[in-house]
Amino acid sequence: xxxxxTPDFNLDATLNSGQIFRYYEKGNGYVISHGNHIFYTxxxxxxxxxxxxxxxxxxxxxxxxxxxxxxxxxxWEHDKNLMEAIDKNWGLRVLRQEPWECxxxxxxxxxxxxxxxxxxxxLIAQHFGTPKILxxxxxxxxxxxxxxxxxxxxxxxxxxxxxxxxxNTSNNINPKIYEEAKTTTYERAKTMLKxxxxxxxxxxxxxxxxxxxxPEAFPVDVWVERVMKQNYKHxxxxxxxxxxxxARKHYGTHAGWAQQxxxxxxxxxx
DNA sequence: ATCCAGGAATTTT
DNA sequence: AAAATTCATGGA
Numbered sequence: 016x017x018x019x020x021t022p023d024f025n026l027d028a029t030l031n032s033g034q035i036f037r038y039y040e041k042g043n044g045y046v047i048s049h050g051n052h053i054f055y056t057x058x059x060x061x062x063x064x065x066x067x068x069x070x071x072x073x074x075x076x077x078x079x080x081x082x083x084x085x086x087x088x089x090x091w092e093h094d095k096n097l098m099e100a101i102d103k104n105w106g107l108r109v110l111r112q113e114p115w116e117c118x119x120x121x122x123x124x125x126x127x128x129x130x131x132x133x134x135x136x137x138l139i140a141q142h143f144g145t146p147k148i149l150x151x152x153x154x155x156x157x158x159x160x161x162x163x164x165x166x167x168x169x170x171x172x173x174x175x176x177x178x179x180x181x182x183n184t185s186n187n188i189n190p191k192i193y194e195e196a197k198t199t200t201y202e203r204a205k206t207m208l209k210x211x212x213x214x215x216x217x218x219x220x221x222x223x224x225x226x227x228x229x230p231e232a233f234p235v236d237v238w239v240e241r242v243m244k245q246n247y248k249h250x251x252x253x254x255x256x257x258x259x260x261x262a263r264k265h266y267g268t269h270a271g272w273a274q275q276x277x278x279x280x281x282x283x284x285x
Numbered sequence: 286a287t288c289c290a291g292g293a294a295t296t297t298t
Numbered sequence: 299a300a301a302a303t304t305c306a307t308g309g310a
Contacts, residue, residue, distance in 0.1 A: 127305065127306085128293070129294090131294075177307085180307080213308080215306065218307080236305080237304080
């Protein structure tokens with residue numbers, strides 16, 4: 016296995032915080048399928064070991080190792096509740112995903128839950144994607160853009176009423192949308208994504224944050240809504256978009272990372 | 286404005 | 299054990 020130095024990194028918290036869905040536990044680590052890549056990885060202290068298709072460069076980018084968590088934490092020191100969430104899950108990182116897979120995952124996420132999204136994504140990869148087997152590591156490449164276009168088959172993936180959104184988006188998406196979105200402003204990129212079927216404010220923010228390098232995007236789902244309203248009483252009467260706007264100002268350029276800590280902490284505590 | 290779509294997970298009774 | 303509720307988008 017190859018080795019990668021990963022300071023301030025928590026593989027368990029990162030994978031289990033509802034960002035990616037095609038992975039399973041194996042041995043002391045995980046088998047992860049994402050985009051075209053399949054690999055096994057496990058963490059030992061400040062290093063991860065891995066084997067599979069990715070290069071070291073791809074993995075470093077995927078795990079967003081260039082981001083400085085200690086600096087982010089400093090910017091958020093005024094927020095006591097966030098400090099608690101961070102300390103409990105130190106090393107949780109926002110991954111840099113392959114945008115198409117991320118798009119489909121979060122269209123599936125609407126009115127759903129993490130175990131079910133995992134089921135949807137694994138079935139979609141099995142039905143529409145290509146199997147990839149590296150000795151004892153088994154996974155699927157995620158189907159290419161435009162190829163997820165059979166509504167009947169999508170319904171067999173338990174996607175329910177989202178099946179037609181996926182077909183519609185798959186057929187109508189401009190493959191260059193991601194490159195274009197990356198080079199424009201947060202607001203404009205969000206507007207572009209929301210043209211697609213099944214993508215509203217929350218799903219758009221997830222794609223911006225998890226795949227398009229907009230760390231300020233602050234997706235507000237019920238968990239985050241609850242925790243924000245609890246921590247900031249003046250938000251109790253506000254709408255979701257107002258909460259998101261407040262949070263982007265309040266937490267700054269990496270508000271989305273703060274969101275990821277708040278979300279994971281809210282879901283795992285008790 | 287309000288209701289519903291499909292469905293596993295979660296919470297309440 | 300069984301019943302009610304959860305959950306984000308778009309269309310009626």
